[in-house]
Amino acid sequence: GHEGWVGYLSYNAKFNLLCSGGSDRRVRIWSLEKGCCVYCLNATESEIFSLENGEWDNNLKIIVGDIRGKIYFYSPLCEEKDKKIIGHAAHQDKILKLKLYKSKEKKKKILISCSNDRSIKIWNVKNMELIKTLEIHTHFVTDFYFDESTETLLSCSFDHTIKMVSLKTYDTLACWKENHPLINIIWLKIANILCTSSTASNEFGINLTYF
Numbered sequence: 001g002h003e004g005w006v007g008y009l010s011y012n013a014k015f016n017l018l019c020s021g022g023s024d025r026r027v028r029i030w031s032l033e034k035g036c037c038v039y040c041l042n043a044t045e046s047e048i049f050s051l052e053n054g055e056w057d058n059n060l061k062i063i064v065g066d067i068r069g070k071i072y073f074y075s076p077l078c079e080e081k082d083k084k085i086i087g088h089a090a091h092q093d094k095i096l097k098l099k100l101y102k103s104k105e106k107k108k109k110i111l112i113s114c115s116n117d118r119s120i121k122i123w124n125v126k127n128m129e130l131i132k133t134l135e136i137h138t139h140f141v142t143d144f145y146f147d148e149s150t151e152t153l154l155s156c157s158f159d160h161t162i163k164m165v166s167l168k169t170y171d172t173l174a175c176w177k178e179n180h181p182l183i184n185i186i187w188l189k190i191a192n193i194l195c196t197s198s199t200a201s202n203e204f205g206i207n208l209t210y211f
Helices: none
Strands: 006-012 017-022 026-031 036-042 048-056 059-066 070-074 084-089 095-103 108-115 120-124 129-134 141-147 152-157 161-166 172-177 182-188 193-198 207-210
Touching: 017 048, 017 059, 026 048, 026 059, 048 095, 048 108, 059 095, 070 095, 095 141, 108 141, 152 182, 161 182
Parallel strands: 006 048, 141 182
Antiparallel strands: 006 017, 017 026, 026 036, 048 059, 059 070, 070 084, 095 108, 108 120, 120 129, 141 152, 152 161, 161 172, 182 193, 193 207
């Protein structure tokens, strides 16, 4: 259905819908029950590279990050389905990831975003006010993982480092250094294992490292 590459997918279990966004600047919403696209949204001014969905007020919300660093909010299934809720110049470069969480410490729903501009930003979803900008990396911030129970954020970067930060105090709790630019990060908390993927400059493979 897209006219170009698809940058990101996001599934919503409550509505059983799959959301997709890509280089054609459109978000498509797919019914997995019907096996077809039920809605197409002309979403952004430039290519979509990150996408998240959630629900509040009993409505599906779509959050989109584009290559120019803007974040957009949409409510495509409500009466004002064509209305853009928020278009915000959030970052100075491509937004690589967006993720919604519930913060017990701040008692609110938060959005975390990371970007090629080397920053991580935490937003109050209700009014999209910026809560905090973390400038803890010296290169692209490619991925992050947030543990809601401990309010702990883990991030990885092309600067070869992994940072662990408390979102209660914003203090850096730990730092690890790898030999290659880091792409993804997952914290397998039950086993106390931190798993990252990295790319070596002389190959196209992916290396997995366990801490």
